[in-house]
Amino acid sequence: MADHPPPPPPHILVFPFPAQGHALALLDLIHHLSLRRRFSLTVVTTPKNLPSLAPLLSLHQPPFLNLLVFPLPPHPLLPAGVENVQQIGNAGNLPIITALHKLSDPIANWFHSQPDPPVAIISDFFLGWTLALARRLHIPRFAFFSTRAFLASLNDHLFADVEAVRDMDPVVFDQLPGSPTFKSEHLPSTFRRYVPGNSDWELVREALLSNLLSDGCVFNTFHALEGPYLDFLRRKMGTQKVYAVGPVSLLGTGGDPKNLGDHPGSDVIHWLDHCPDNGSVLYVCFGSQKLMTNHQMEALAAALEQSMVRFVWVVKKPGPEMEFSLPDGFQDRVSGRGLVLDGWAPQVTILNHPAVGGFLSHCGWNSLLEAVAAGVPILGWPMEADQFVNARLLVEDLGVAVKVCEGADTVPDPVELGRRIAQSMSQGLAERKRAGEMKDEALAAVEQGGSSQIDLERFVQDLQKLQIEEKGEGIK
Numbered sequence: 252m253a254d255h256p257p258p259p260p261p262h263i264l265v266f267p268f269p270a271q272g273h274a275l276a277l278l279d280l281i282h283h284l285s286l287r288r289r290f291s292l293t294v295v296t297t298p299k300n301l302p303s304l305a306p307l308l309s310l311h312q313p314p315f316l317n318l319l320v321f322p323l324p325p326h327p328l329l330p331a332g333v334e335n336v337q338q339i340g341n342a343g344n345l346p347i348i349t350a351l352h353k354l355s356d357p358i359a360n361w362f363h364s365q366p367d368p369p370v371a372i373i374s375d376f377f378l379g380w381t382l383a384l385a386r387r388l389h390i391p392r393f394a395f396f397s398t399r400a401f402l403a404s405l406n407d408h409l410f411a412d413v414e415a416v417r418d419m420d421p422v423v424f425d426q427l428p429g430s431p432t433f434k435s436e437h438l439p440s441t442f443r444r445y446v447p448g449n450s451d452w453e454l455v456r457e458a459l460l461s462n463l464l465s466d467g468c469v470f471n472t473f474h475a476l477e478g479p480y481l482d483f484l485r486r487k488m489g490t491q492k493v494y495a496v497g498p499v500s501l502l503g504t505g506g507d508p509k510n511l512g513d514h515p516g517s518d519v520i521h522w523l524d525h526c527p528d529n530g531s532v533l534y535v536c537f538g539s540q541k542l543m544t545n546h547q548m549e550a551l552a553a554a555l556e557q558s559m560v561r562f563v564w565v566v567k568k569p570g571p572e573m574e575f576s577l578p579d580g581f582q583d584r585v586s587g588r589g590l591v592l593d594g595w596a597p598q599v600t601i602l603n604h605p606a607v608g609g610f611l612s613h614c615g616w617n618s619l620l621e622a623v624a625a626g627v628p629i630l631g632w633p634m635e636a637d638q639f640v641n642a643r644l645l646v647e648d649l650g651v652a653v654k655v656c657e658g659a660d661t662v663p664d665p666v667e668l669g670r671r672i673a674q675s676m677s678q679g680l681a682e683r684k685r686a687g688e689m690k691d692e693a694l695a696a697v698e699q700g701g702s703s704q705i706d707l708e709r710f711v712q713d714l715q716k717l718q719i720e721e722k723g724e725g726i727k
């Protein structure tokens with residue numbers, strides 16, 4: 252008897268959230284899932300977000316990687332043409348989440364028109380409403396977290412009973428591992444900005460609460476960093492389908508900005524190549540969406556100048572036509588030891604350059620993990636979102652970071668910040684040794700037999716079983 256042809260690869264619908272700090276990590280995971288052609292993935296996006304998928308599309312094509320493009324539904328808080336949080340900063344999260352929710356029906360209609368519809372949805376944790384969509388379509392939903400496992404528990408705890416913590420300060424989380432305590436001003440921005448009864452905010456609240464009710468959760472973290480929180484989530488969700496697969500920046504080049512044609516990175520690498528290979532360069536970057544005020548820029552410029560350290564500083568401009576405000580003559584005075592880059596840099600490549608030995612960061616989770624994976628100590632300036640909570644882990648619990656400033660609107664004292672920078676870049680820094688140890692743990696996690704590699708393979712196998720279940724081939 253002739254052999255049956257192999258079944259087609261499982262079709263999965265993937266829905267990234269259009270913010271670089273969310274999407275790049277999921278693109279790295281998509282890249283990994285697309286390798287060896289084990290899946291047929293359909294990625295939901297909007298027209299203006301297509302360029303950010305270019306690196307992925309240069310590596311994978313249909314039928315293994317497909318796009319499903321919808322115009323972004325309008326929202327009164329979204330200026331025309333804005334489709335990504337990077338364009339308007341953190342305040343863009345709410346209207347973009349709400350606008351994307353309106354794609355529920357169009358996606359369901361598309362699903363029903365497919366000869367081979369998806370057997371699962373993998374979607375960003377800001378898109379928790381996709382759980383209701385998945386239930387409608389009778390398929391499982393896996394939440395992808397571009398941030399840490401602890402944040403999932405924290406958000407769930409905060410939004411489950413808002414009143415219980417509303418007036419508490421500090422807030423004690425005695426049901427979470429380690430019973431952490433945070434000042435209320437350090438809690439995630441989504442919670443601090445939440446307006447009870449407002450329909451957009453209620454959607455966000457429900458979406459965040461849907462994550463731990465989903466069929467599984469995938470985290471850009473690794474066991475050695477967050478073991479107790481991952482175990483807590485497995486108990487809370489009552490499933491082993493909690494996968495820690497990070498650092499995803501080590502998985503491949505799915506979202507690596509160095510592949511983007513309009514963000515050339517060769518000049519900065521060339522510049523770094525001419526610096527001594529001794530970790531003497533400080534890399535300064537505050538993620539993809541934080542726009543600093545002129546006063547903050549001036550203070551930081553003065554601090555960098557006074558520190559006398561070598562540096563690469565990525566400066567985000569207020570608009571394509573606008574200039575950033577640096578003190579007069581600054582670039583001339585730091586010429587040869589400081590490089591200012593306009594808007595975007597190949598961060599992962601820079602962090603892994605041997606000349607780089609420190610990272611002044613806002614403590615966005617991806618930046619932190621990328622620094623950990625590169626063994627670079629962090630000089631933390633947490634500002635908003637989950638950044639205070641992340642800084643706590645890196646500074647107090649793991650000892651790979653020092654805090655040099657805090658607050659989204661803070662204008663640091665240049666003399667003090669310059670002194671802290673100079674001190675932190677010294678070779679004797681204890682955090683430098685710890686960063687080297689954490690790097691070894693991160694690399695071990697993604698190697699064959701490592702915790703993240705095992706979880707990734709579990710995830711792949713669990714997704715493949717769905718196809719077999721769907722085709723009625725016997726997995727119970």
Ligand SMILES: O=c1ccn([C@@H]2O[C@H](COP(=O)(O)OP(=O)(O)O[C@H]3O[C@H](CO)[C@@H](O)[C@H](O)[C@H]3O)[C@@H](O)[C@H]2O)c(=O)[nH]1
Nearest residue numbers: 272273397398538539540595596598615616617618636637
């Ligand atoms: O010039 C740049 C700037 C950023 N990046 C990349 O962009 C990502 C930025 O992510 P992250 O460090 O997490 O910062 P944000 O863009 O600010 O991310 C948002 O989303 C994260 C979670 O997904 C949160 O942890 C942050 O607090 C929140 O601000 C990282 O992969 C960086 O490598 C570059 O490659 N080049």
